[in-house]
Amino acid sequence: MAGSPRRTAGQRLQLPLLCLLLQGATAILFAVFVRYNHETDAALWHWHNHSNADNEFYFRYPSFQDVHTMIFVGFGFLMVFLQRYGFSSVGFTFLLAAFALQWSTLVQGFFHSFHGGHIHVGIERDALASSPLSPSPSQSPSMINADFCAGAVLISFGAILGKTGPAQLLLMALLEVVLFGLNEFVLLSLLGVKDAGGSMTIHAFGAYFGLVLSRVLYRPQLEKSKHRRGSVYHSDLFAMIGTIFLWIFWPSFNSAPTMLGDGQHRTALNTYYSLTASTLSTFALSALVGRDGRLDMVHIQNAALAGGVVVGTSAEMMLTPFGALAAGFLAGTVSTLGYKFFTPILESKFKVQDTCGVHNLHGMPGVLGALLGVLVAGLATHEAYGDGLESVFPLLAKGQRSAKSQAMHQLFGLFVTLIFASVGGSLGGLLLRLPFLDSPPDSQCYEDQIYWEVPGEHEDLAQGPLRAEEPETQA
Amino acid sequence: MAGSPRRTAGQRLQLPLLCLLLQGATAILFAVFVRYNHETDAALWHWHNHSNADNEFYFRYPSFQDVHTMIFVGFGFLMVFLQRYGFSSVGFTFLLAAFALQWSTLVQGFFHSFHGGHIHVGIERDALASSPLSPSPSQSPSMINADFCAGAVLISFGAILGKTGPAQLLLMALLEVVLFGLNEFVLLSLLGVKDAGGSMTIHAFGAYFGLVLSRVLYRPQLEKSKHRRGSVYHSDLFAMIGTIFLWIFWPSFNSAPTMLGDGQHRTALNTYYSLTASTLSTFALSALVGRDGRLDMVHIQNAALAGGVVVGTSAEMMLTPFGALAAGFLAGTVSTLGYKFFTPILESKFKVQDTCGVHNLHGMPGVLGALLGVLVAGLATHEAYGDGLESVFPLLAKGQRSAKSQAMHQLFGLFVTLIFASVGGSLGGLLLRLPFLDSPPDSQCYEDQIYWEVPGEHEDLAQGPLRAEEPETQA
Amino acid sequence: MAGSPRRTAGQRLQLPLLCLLLQGATAILFAVFVRYNHETDAALWHWHNHSNADNEFYFRYPSFQDVHTMIFVGFGFLMVFLQRYGFSSVGFTFLLAAFALQWSTLVQGFFHSFHGGHIHVGIERDALASSPLSPSPSQSPSMINADFCAGAVLISFGAILGKTGPAQLLLMALLEVVLFGLNEFVLLSLLGVKDAGGSMTIHAFGAYFGLVLSRVLYRPQLEKSKHRRGSVYHSDLFAMIGTIFLWIFWPSFNSAPTMLGDGQHRTALNTYYSLTASTLSTFALSALVGRDGRLDMVHIQNAALAGGVVVGTSAEMMLTPFGALAAGFLAGTVSTLGYKFFTPILESKFKVQDTCGVHNLHGMPGVLGALLGVLVAGLATHEAYGDGLESVFPLLAKGQRSAKSQAMHQLFGLFVTLIFASVGGSLGGLLLRLPFLDSPPDSQCYEDQIYWEVPGEHEDLAQGPLRAEEPETQA
Known part of the structure; x- marks a missing residue:
């Protein structure tokens, strides 16, 4: 492999040792803390004499x-778009998310459902674990919430994609999962904020965490x-492939933890x-601002998804179908213009390299989504709901809060986030x-070969089939 | 970009302006017409004091x-098979379908559930909206039906793939969605025809709409x-990837709107x-008619799916498992021979260029599926059902029609379609x-570069990694 | 096509004739044996006056x-990793699995639910068909079980990938489906063994079937x-793409047939x-044993999945969340070391070429999973369950067996498998x-061109776009 410097033994061992240590x-x-909850424990479930059809699993x-x-x-x-970083994009996503699922089960468990010295797990919240302030099901340790937390980590990964090694990424996840859990606890449990699809807790949090982190890691020589x-x-x-699967399943993402x-x-x-609507506005804006009227794949791959982000807070509210279209249109527009300008x-100005x-x-779109949530919450009435x-605003229903007060809490939630x-x-x-951490040099960013065995490209298909005289490509 | 002519400002603006206008x-x-239905409106759902488990969402x-x-x-x-048209295939599918989902919500709403000046939307029909003639759930505005309509538009797109610009495609969708809704209304609501999986309303309609359109757009110089x-x-x-996802989820497609x-x-x-069965017959026929006994990817990618199309009308009936195998076998055979011969x-003879x-x-297979529906409906008996x-033939159950009469109505439905x-x-x-519409010249069909920024191929991986001296590929 | 020998007419006809014969x-x-079961037959379902929500379909x-x-x-x-065998990998998977679904419906039907001269089919077992010894739903003819059997066939395919023709593969499936059904019948119905996710019946069976088969087909000249x-x-x-879809849906695989x-x-x-956990241990071990600390895609693509295999038997038991992590960690480790060493x-020593x-x-991991099942079954107590x-151990609940006896039966089940x-x-x-069967020569293994029309690679994108002077690539 010409051009790629050899790493020292200390650098090479960071990833495996960190994986083993964290695991x-x-x-x-x-072993000490995690137990099955009432829906997954054989004795507990049957003790209550439930109908099997009532198990949360089916819903x-x-x-x-x-x-x-x-x-x-x-x-x-989605991150495979880089020409030389496909193995890392899909591979490190795999690694980071697998770790985040475990770690956030623990962190969220300590924050939300630590009872009798144990964390109880299932696909959704333990019914016994809801806080009096906020009975929202999104606040407990669960497979769904662990995946949500992994999503925030991967958003941050997107900002620094190609510029960090896998050991660095695992350390980032170690920290970010804790702060994600803390922020979510403050918003959902202490402030009684609604944010089912996570415009604030997932998207804005993950994005600004990653952007600030990227600022600290600024590389002036990155153009190498x-x-x-x-x-x-x-x-x-x-x-x-990434874009389309995100797009089609986003309705499930926002609705997964709602009532x-x-x-x-x-x-x-x-x-x-x-x-x-965000898809149509993205195509429109991309062609409008494109050279010679051409569409840009970067916009289509990304900005078309902004419609999912922007209704993350408000989609469970009485947004109205028109409101959904308008929000999506705005988000696609803002996002496309953001990519372009x-x-x-x-x-160049803020020294934030956002891959x-x-x-x-x-x-x-996450901030816009939070503000839209402020608006829609502030307009909530007993007639409309x-x-x-x-279900949607329990504190309003109980008379503990006015709609305006809920809106102010929503806004404060964004600020906290x-x-x-x-x-x-x-x-x-x-x-x-930390200087001893293994990090790619400026000239080796966005490059798989530092961390992966990459098959010899001179063997590529483009040179034609059936070349029996050629040497072996992979051991 | 050598060889690709620059478009005029008027041509370049057609796509963005049309997107903005339609959106x-x-x-x-x-804003004027669309409202939540009884299953999605907070007040209406809770007014009825339903169990949440009864919400149509879960079914x-x-x-x-x-x-x-x-x-x-x-x-x-599926349409990415073209070597230079991948961005357009997946991208225009994305655009067309996103628009069709919105537009068909409106069109189908006006035809099927326009009550009190409003269209009520949910994942499936508003229970109050069924016609007396045909209580089939497939006849109302819904997310499922909007997707079905998008499917018909994409089938037509397949016939003209590579030969039209995106603004032309949006205009096609604008027209086709209206006619799809009208045809479906006539079949399901006026004629009491059964067609859950849409052999007629989706497949035959979409295909012949696209084929006739392709005939009108015939390009004698396309060989350029x-x-x-x-x-x-x-x-x-x-x-x-397209083929396999279509294949595995086709059972969901045909069954999505049934009782x-x-x-x-x-x-x-x-x-x-x-x-x-259509998969086995496709492999058999493809190898039989192939040069030197070789399989053809075009057949495998497409004809193997014909088994889903051919039972679109009859799969909800008592077709019997053997009937399903026989129908699939026939469809795979006919489809493969169609591609070959x-x-x-x-x-060459009919001047229809069917990409x-x-x-x-x-x-x-859609026509065959309609005829199979005629046969199976005509054989329906009280003993068998x-x-x-x-549920399957409400008019038969009520004695308003004989099985033969139902079969005749099915046949007439095909004719209407x-x-x-x-x-x-x-x-x-x-x-x-229309002459002012932006359309690719004959020598630029099946080519992404007219409508998309395409990354410079001289940067391709095949030339080997780590070429630090090369210029930037993408802004 | 330089270098690829022409096949004789007899060889070319084997695939199509075998497809037609088997179909x-x-x-x-x-036609003779298969009928709808109580859940899919219109008359039978309505005769029992069920609520539609109770239909097994929804669960x-x-x-x-x-x-x-x-x-x-x-x-x-997953098998597309080979550079010249992508069409065959995904195409023959398609063919083999489509045939196995049909054939295993019949075979499993004869073993498990042959009543009144008919096999009754649905997505899951006919409720009337359970054996007195083992009421596990995994023992009857069903779409889920047919897919499971196809999985075992595809595992065996993986061992011989690239070294056999499609007609040979169909014959393998013809035999293997029968033995799969027989083995499963012995384990689940005669021995009362638990194996919901198939560590034994699917993974160990499929793997050793394929490995022994590969041994018999040993090619000393394969290095050509x-x-x-x-x-x-x-x-x-x-x-x-294959890896990630297997990984995310494996929880559904293991849980699909449980109570x-x-x-x-x-x-x-x-x-x-x-x-x-298997993902983290795979990344750790892959980097540890890799050249210069690099990760190997072969490990990530495969060994990270071993966590799904290893809990195939025990995941429905009270394994505990910690037990799941420990099992996954072990499986990823063993699997990665297996690939490497x-x-x-x-x-070289055992003459088994395992592609x-x-x-x-x-x-x-299948054998480990069986042994883990022995351990967890042996530890089962009335307190824990x-x-x-x-539901999990009906014979224990009825007092017909002790936990130790169940463990011994589990171990014997592995032996039988x-x-x-x-x-x-x-x-x-x-x-x-059999000498007349069409098989690729040693120098033509892992090569699509023998069985597929492969588009001319000299037309590849790498040579740049818009070459209007070039000849047609595909008819």
């Missing part, structure tokens, strides 16, 4: 699997690797329409700059 | 998501682009077995031939 | 579709094709955590060595 630690913590598992697909297929392949920063034809098609019944149904519907400024443009897909108000993300990203950046 | 118009219509959403995957992943990637009409190794693998219970279960089962004739061979996958007759498709395709062709 | 035979057998179909995705997308694309045995950059990315309620929920949860020995390394992903014992697999693989090898 050992979580396994021990699982949550299809949505969970869609979310799971988004995390591993969606995020993983800029020839690898683009895509090639096939890598853009792989990325579209059952009309709430879940309405959330999916609103998200579905919002996404169609703001990302270069972010790098995937997470500021455009998750940052701005009827007896359904109890931005604080947590910024402080967390700064801490993360300092942690990742 | 603005649908948003206004949504329909998994099937809906499978259909959604088919539309965007299945159709999108024929070198781009084939596949390359990797583009065929991308296309197989709950045995109806949905039986429809999925019949489709599953029919597809296995009939597609060339269609172009994806939709005549073989959707046209002939018992009390289930009410072919008329609507032909007239619609002709109108569409005239519309798309 | 004809199964169709006739379906099983989402899991079934995940399994279906794993079989066709997961297995199919070794230059095609490796991957290229894009083929490894295609393979990751409803806590059983299904717990099985999914255990599998989810086991997979996260044991696969070369398997070829995909199924010994490492399915063989060893409460009234849920009836290995015998069936070895004898079956030997018979299969002798069958496939």
Whole structure:
């Protein structure tokens, strides 16, 4: 491998030892703390003499699997657009998310459902674990919430894609999962904020955590690797696999943790329409601002998804179908313009190198989504929600809060999230700059060969089939 | 970009302005007309004091998501087989379907559930909206039906793939969605025809609409682009992603709008077995007619799916498992032979240039499926269906029709569909031939570079990694 | 096509004639024997006056579709890693699985639910068909079980990938489906063994069947094709599509046939955590043993999945979340070390050429999973399971067996499986060595061009776009 410097033994051992250490630690913590909940424990479930059809599994598992697909297929392949970083994009997504699922089970368990010295796990919250302030099911340790937390980590990964080693990424996840859990606890349990699809807790948090972290890791010499920063034809098609799976399953993402019944149904519907509108506005704006009227794959792959982000807070509310379209249209527009005009400024003026443009897909649309939540919550009335108000805004239904007060809490939740993300990203950046950590040199960013065995490209198909005289390509 | 002519400002602006116009118009219509239905509205749902477990969401959403995957992943990637048209195939699928979902929500709403000046939306029909003649759930505005309509539009897209610009395609969708809704209304609501999986309303309609349209747009000089009409190794693998997702989820497609219970279960089962048989017959026939006994990817990618199309009408009926196998076998055979022998004739004699061979996958199998529906409906007896007759053939159960009369209505439904498709395709062709519309020249068909920024291929991986001296590939 | 010898007419006709023969035979057998069951027959379902919401469809179909995705997308694309065998990998997976679904419906029907001269089919067992010894739902003819059987066939395919023709593969499936059904019948119905996710019946059986078969087909001159045995950059990315879909849906695989309620929920949860641990141990070990500390795509694509295999037997039991992590960690470790150190020995010393390394992903983890099942079954107590014992270990609950006796039966089940697999693989090898069968020569292994029309690679994108002067690539 010409040009790629050999790493020292100390650098080479960082990834395997960190994996083993983290896995050992979580396994021990699982042994001590984690138990089946009432829905997954054979004795507890049957003790209550439930009908099997009542098991939460049947109401949550299809949505969970869609979310799971988004995390591993969606995020993983969306980042494959880089011509020389496909193995790392999909591989490190795989590694980071697998670790985050375990670690966030523990962290969220300590915050939300630590009873009798144990954390109880299932696909959704332990019914006994809801806080009096906020009975929202999104606040407990569960497979769905662990996947949500992994999503936030992967958003941050998008900002620094190609510029960090896998050991650094695992350390980032170690820190970010804790702060994600803390921020979510403050918002959902202490402030009584609604944020089912995570415009704030997932998208804005993950984006600004990653952007601040990328600022701390700023590389003035990054243009040494800029020839690898683009895509090639096939890598853009792989990325579209990620885009499309994210797009189709986003209604499941936003609705996965909402209250059952009309709430879940309405959330999916609103998200579905919002996404169609962000797709149309993305195509429109991309062609408008494109050279010679041409569409840009970067916009289509990313900005078309902004409609899912922007209704993350409000989709479970009575947003109305028109509201969903308008929100999606706005998000696609802002996101596309962000890619075209703001990302270069972010790098040149603010020294934030945002590989995937997470500021455009998750940052701005996440903030917009939080503000939309402020608006829609502030407009909530008993007429509009009827007896359904109890499910969506329990504190309003109980008369403990007015709609305006709920709106103010929502706004304060956004503020808290931005604080947590910024402080967390700064801490993360300092942690990742520890000098002994293995990090790619400026000239080797966006390059798989540092961390992966890459098959010899001179063997590529393009040279024609059936060349029996050629040497072996892979051991 | 050598060889690709620059478009005028007027041509370049057509796509963005049309996107903005259409999105603005649908948003206004949504604001005026579209409301949540009883299953998605907080107040209405709770007013009725339902159990949340009864919400239609839990019975329909998994099937809906499978259909959604088919539309965007299945159709999108199936058409990526062209070597230079991958961005357009998956990208224009994305755009067209996103628009069709909104527009068909409106059109189908006006036809099927316009009550009190409003259209009520949810994943499935509003229970109050069924017509007295036909209580089939497939006749109302819903996310599932909007996806079905998008499927028909994408089938038509397959016939003209590579030969039209995106603004032309949006205009086609604008027209086709209206005619789809009208045809479906006539069949399901006026004629009481059964067609759950849409052999007629989706496949035959979409195929003949597209084929007639392609005839009107006939390009005698298309061979100037024929070198781009084939596949390359990797583009065929991308296309197989589309094929396999269509294949595995087709049981969900046919069963998504059927009556709950045995109806949905039986429809999925019949489709599953029919597809296995069409796969075996496709492999058999492809090898039989192939040069030197070799299999042809075009057949495997397409004809193997014909088993899903051919039972679209009859899968919810008592087709029997053997009937499903026989139907699938026949469909795979006819479709493969169509690709081999009939597609060339269609172009040379009938001047129909059918890029994806939709005549073989959707046209002939759709007509066969309609005829199979005639046969199976005509054989319906009270013994075979018992009390289930009410669900499948409500008019028979009520004694308002004999089985023979139902069969005649089914046959008439096919006839009506072919008329609507032909007239619609002709109108569409005239519309798309408007001289000011941006359309690729004969020498630039099947080519992404007219409408997309395509990354420089000289940067391709095949030339080897780590070429630090090369210029930037993408801004 | 330089270098590829022409096949004789007799060789070319083997695939189509065998497809037609097998399809004809199964169709006739379906006509005579296969009927709808109580859940899919219109008259039978309505005769019992069920609520439609009780139809097994709503409890099983989402899991079934995940399994279906794993079989066709997961297995199919996982094997696309070979640089010149992508069409065959995904195409023959498609063909083999489509045939196995039909054939195993018949075979399993004869073993498990042959009543009144008929086999009754649905997505899950006919409730009337359970054996007194073992009421486990996994023992009856069903779409889920047919897919499971196809999985075993595809595992065996992985061992001989690239070294056999499609007609040989169909004959292998013809034999293996029968032995799979027989082995499963002995284990589940006669021995009362528990094996919901098939560590024994699917993974160990499929792997050792394929490995013994590969031994019988040993090719001493296979290195003539070794230059095609490796991957290229894009083929490894295609393979990751397979890996990720297998990984995310494995919780559905293991839980698809378990008892409803806590059983299904717990099985999914255990599998989810086991997979996260096998992913971390695979990354750790791959980097530890890799050249210069680099990760190997072969390990990530395969060994990370071993966590799903290893809990196939025990995931429905009270394994505990910690137990799931520990099992997954062990499986990922063993599997990665197997790829690195044991696969070369398997070829050089034992003359077993295992193309995909199924010994490492399915063989060893399957045996480990069986042994883990022995351990966890042996530790079962009334305290731990409460009234849920009836669902997981019905014979223990009825007092017909002690936990130790159940453990011994589990161990004996593994022994029986290995015998069936070895004898079956030997018979299969002798069958496939019949001299008139079409088989690729040693120099043409791992090569699509023998069986497929492959588009001319000189037309590849790498040479740049828009070459209007070039000849047509594909008819």
